[in-house]
Amino acid sequence: MTVTTIAFQGAPGAYSDMACRAAYPEWATLPCADFDSAFAAVREERAERAMIPIENSTAGRVAAIHHLLPGSGLHIVGEHFQKVEHQLLAPPGATLETIRTVHSHVEALGQVRDFLRSHGLRPKVHADTAGAAAEVAERGDPADAAVASALAGRLYGLQTLVPDIHDQQHNTTRFVIMAREPIDHPRDAGPxxxxxxxxxxxxxxxxxxxxxxxxxxxxxxxxxxxxxxxxxxxxxxxxxxxxxxxxxxxxxxxxxxxxxxxxxxxxxxxxxxxxxxxxxxxxxx
CATH class of the missing domain: 3.30.70.260 (ACT domain)
Known part of the structure; x- marks a missing residue:
């Protein structure tokens, strides 16, 4: 059986990874260091599709992506909307009382600002949410926690101390799905x-x-x-x-x-x- 692959930017467990699994549950996901690498994976036929975030209902457009899309050599063949549900993840044995520092991407930290302030927690910026979760899991320090997805928690063996800590409940990211060739989408095939x-x-x-x-x-x-x-x-x-x-x-x-x-x-x-x-x-x- 041939496994079809979809590429995304970020570490395993990133929200882009979740979006890939939601849109293509039978496909394998391929983590890439940056957007250019995700595009290259499709061009070089190491992946059939790429899942690329383009805008977020809270944070606005994803920086630089509009510059990259026209030069990617790929075509948009679909879109996917992914609900962003931030979890407070920590090593086994940690509690909300032991946590002092919370690690995550700058945008994720901004989206849980009210929660962090109300609990007196210090934010620390990382390159991405899933990478922050991986580092917190590796250190195993009960004073550290990460803001990331439930998928990241499962992948890295972290416990969810507090679920759904995002300040805005409508927090959703829109992704575009990229491919080497455009699809034949008839004009009478629906919206x-x-x-x-x-x-x-x-x-x-x-x-x-x-x-x-x-x-x-x-x-x-x-x-x-x-x-x-x-x-x-x-x-x-x-x-x-x-x-x-x-x-x-x-x-x-x-x-x-x-x-x-x-x-x-x-x-x-x-x-x-x-x-x-x-x-x-x-x-x-």
Whole structure:
């Protein structure tokens, strides 16, 4: 039996690892040191897919990822939303009274700030949550704990002192799933997300005119972010997600108008919208 592999950035037990296991429970997961290594694993056919975090409901966009996606040589073929449930993990025998220092990634520590403050615990920043859990397990000091996933606790033999200590209960990370080749996602196959990057011409009102086609054609833009490329502060590149398929008439017209006012438009992926979008839409319980 051939085991299919999906790559992720981080140590075993990271939230990206959890996302891989949730989306592809039968696949093996491949930890990678950084995002570039995860992309390379797919390009070099050591993995079939890569699970890449793109934004978090509490912390916002993942730093640098929008710079890396267009140059990865890969295509977005899906998305996954993963609930982030931080656990206070400690070596066997430790208690909440023995803990003095809590280790984790800077964003995770920020997401449990109220808990740490209320218990007088000192945060210590690590490169990632799962790596912090691994180090706490290796040291075995009852004065140390980690903020990480339940999966990290199981993998490294740590006990959960306090579950679900995140300050915001809606804490969720959106991932995009990358592959070597784009998928053939028919326009009548259900709700669709189209992701692309573009650069507008350096003229007044260029962005307003470029996006006007989406408004006049009733195409919903669900994400739009700008970032500087090539060291230039005059022209920004934009990343966007829209609802709809490029073969739909109104979406096609909107993209044509975008292209007219842009220097470059590049589609990164056309893929099924996650059911999470509908279940968490405004007004939906």
């Amino acid at each position: 669709t997300v189209t992701s692309f990057v573009f650069r507008v011409r350096s003229v007044p009102a260029a962005l307003y005119k470029a996006l006007g086609g989406f408004a006049t054609n009733g195409v919903n833009i669900t994400k739009l972010e700008s970032y500087i490329v090539d060291g230039s502060f005059r022209v920004a590149q934009f990343y966007a997600d829209i609802e709809g398929h490029p073969e739909e008439r109104l979406v096609r017209l909107a993209l044509e108008e975008l292209a007219f006012f842009s220097r470059e438009v590049r589609i990164l992926g056309v893929y099924p919208a996650s059911p999470f979008r509908k279940s968490h839409a405004p007004g939906v319980d």
